[in-house]
Amino acid sequence: MRRVTGPLLVGALVAVVALLPVLVVVAVVVSVFVPGRWRALRLLCFALVYLALEVVGLLVAALLWALSGFGRRLESPPFRKAHYAVLRRLLDALMRAAQRLFGLRLVTDGTSWSPLDDGVPGSTNAMVVLSRHAGPGDSFLLVHTLMNRDHLRQPRIVLKDVLQLDPLMDVYLNRLPNHFVAADPVAGYSSTAAIAELARDLGEEDALLIFPEGANFTPRRRIRAIQRLRDRGLVSAVRRAEAMQHVLPPRPAGVIAALRAAPQADVVFVAHTGLEHLSTVGDLWRNLPMDKTLHLRWWFVPAADVPRGEAEQTDWLYHWWQTVDDWIDTTRQQESRKVSN
Numbered sequence: 257m258r259r260v261t262g263p264l265l266v267g268a269l270v271a272v273v274a275l276l277p278v279l280v281v282v283a284v285v286v287s288v289f290v291p292g293r294w295r296a297l298r299l300l301c302f303a304l305v306y307l308a309l310e311v312v313g314l315l316v317a318a319l320l321w322a323l324s325g326f327g328r329r330l331e332s333p334p335f336r337k338a339h340y341a342v343l344r345r346l347l348d349a350l351m352r353a354a355q356r357l358f359g360l361r362l363v364t365d366g367t368s369w370s371p372l373d374d375g376v377p378g379s380t381n382a383m384v385v386l387s388r389h390a391g392p393g394d395s396f397l398l399v400h401t402l403m404n405r406d407h408l409r410q411p412r413i414v415l416k417d418v419l420q421l422d423p424l425m426d427v428y429l430n431r432l433p434n435h436f437v438a439a440d441p442v443a444g445y446s447s448t449a450a451i452a453e454l455a456r457d458l459g460e461e462d463a464l465l466i467f468p469e470g471a472n473f474t475p476r477r478r479i480r481a482i483q484r485l486r487d488r489g490l491v492s493a494v495r496r497a498e499a500m501q502h503v504l505p506p507r508p509a510g511v512i513a514a515l516r517a518a519p520q521a522d523v524v525f526v527a528h529t530g531l532e533h534l535s536t537v538g539d540l541w542r543n544l545p546m547d548k549t550l551h552l553r554w555w556f557v558p559a560a561d562v563p564r565g566e567a568e569q570t571d572w573l574y575h576w577w578q579t580v581d582d583w584i585d586t587t588r589q590q591e592s593r594k595v596s597n
Contacts, residue, residue: 265314265423269307276304298357305353313346313424317431330431340403340410343428347400358548362397365553365587381559382458383409384514386573387526388503388580389467394528397550402463409463412454414447414510437470451510455517464514464521468506468573481505496574500581502588508570515562515569523557527580529587551587555579 272279279300286296320338324330354360387398395415402409413429417436420426429436435450455464471477478497481504485493497505515521529551555576563572 265307265310269311272304272307302353302357305357306350309346309350310422310424313342314427316342317424317427336410336432339428339431344403346424347396347403351397351400361549363549363551365551365583380460382460382518382521383463383524384455384458384511384518384521385411385463385465385524385526386468386506386511386576387465388528388584389469389472390528395467397552398526398528399465401552402465408461410461411463411465412458413465414451414454414467448509448513452513452517455514455521458518458521463524464518466510466514468508468511468577469504470507471504473502473504478504493574496578500578502584503577503581506573506577508566508573511573512566512569515564519562519564520559522559523562525555525557525576525580527553527583529584549591551591553583553587 280297283296283300284294287294290296292298317339320335320342321327321330324332324335329335355362385398385402387395389395399411399413401407402411410432412432413434415429415434415436417438420430420436433454435447435454437447451464451466458464482494482497485497485505493505515523563569
């Protein structure tokens with residue numbers, strides 16, 4: 257697939273640059289007739305930055321492949337760190353461009369990774385990070401936060417295989433320890449087994465990132481998820497899922513597999529809100545947030561406080577997911593009051 261998408265990406269960048277004067281004029285004209293200040297022009301600039309970063313990232317990936325002995329040493333620690341370093345810089349450039357072009361501001365509510373500090377990582381252990389699933393925008397933001405200069409974690413991510421259509425993600429994330437969840441998993445090798453394998457050798461610089469909901473939240477998916485629990489006769493889970501209005505009920509199997517494989521790992525729960533409506537290109541055009549505050553919240557749980565039994569871990573996960581749901585509801589209400597005032 258990357259043999260097709262890579263050249264297409266380079267061709268798209270060349271075409272955009274060649275047609276840039278025309279595209280700028282069109283974007284300016286369109287911006288006059290659509291809501292938001294220069295919406296079309298901002299989107300055009302962001303698309304250009306995104307394409308340029310993709311091409312630069314692929315060229316650096318090709319260079320790293322050659323320097324590694326044409327792929328023979330790609331999995332060695334030095335080249336793994338080099339790939340993480342490149343991804344960190346690319347994500348940093350992308351997030352800076354998004355913040356400047358769209359006037360976005362990130363606020364970390366409450367504490368960061370420790371109940372005692374405000375921004376300094378509270379853990380020097382391996383970490384399992386459990387985050388709500390709310391679109392690619394929030395996912396990029398979360399991974400960028402894990403990898404930035406303050407935290408410098410090497411994330412291992414469980415994500416959908418459709419994201420491999422992006423050539424940069426395809427190349428880098430397949431060279432690093434990650435797991436793409438397939439729509440039709442290979443017989444005998446489940447995602448649960450893959451998550452356990454990722455967690456088994458987590459080191460102090462690593463963070464395993466899991467989205468327990470398994471999909472972006474939508475009201476329709478929430479109804480379907482609750483119905484699946486009801487069909488399985490899980491009465492208590494149905495009751496707890498119905499009480500959560502902004503998240504899907506978590507799927508405990510992958511989380512339990514990770515915690516069983518890495519009992520030494522601390523756990524961080526993550527909630528965020530602000531970009532959850534941006535799942536498709538159409539969403540980006542209709543609901544692009546501009547001059548907006550994005551909120552991020554972390555809760556740190558040391559490994560010693562993580563329950564060990566499967567039933568206890570499931571109950572614990574639902575309890576924390578209710579906390580995430582409550583925080584989202586409170587944060588949205590506070591933002592609505594600010595807007596109305």
